[in-house]
Amino acid sequence: MHCLPMPIAPRLPCALFALVVLLAPLLVQAAPAPWYYWRSLVDGQRVCAQTSPGSGWEQDSSAYEGPGCQPRRKVLVVPMR
Known part of the structure; x- marks a missing residue:
């Protein structure tokens, strides 16, 4: 064209x-993918990942917005005088 x-x-x-x-x-x-805790159906071990580690794992938490299953950091804005 x-x-x-x-x-x-x-x-x-x-x-x-x-x-x-x-x-x-x-x-x-x-936006970045959210992080979740995944629980093994075999031994109950928990892993933090953005996607399922594979078959034999179930999602064990709600989504975290911070990296590595950490909550988002709170940012305080202090006005200057």
Whole structure:
């Protein structure tokens, strides 16, 4: 596809393509995967991971937003005088 100067109608695909390219970053939002504790069905051992370690494991906690099954850190903002 080339977007050289031409009549309005043939330029429409170029304009739509440019619009999609400019708006795509606003529509796509990426975030890190949450962490979970997983419990072994064999011996009850717990492991912290973002995805299941495999068959024989069940999810044993709700999602943690911090890395490594740690709660998100609280940030205190102290106003300066």
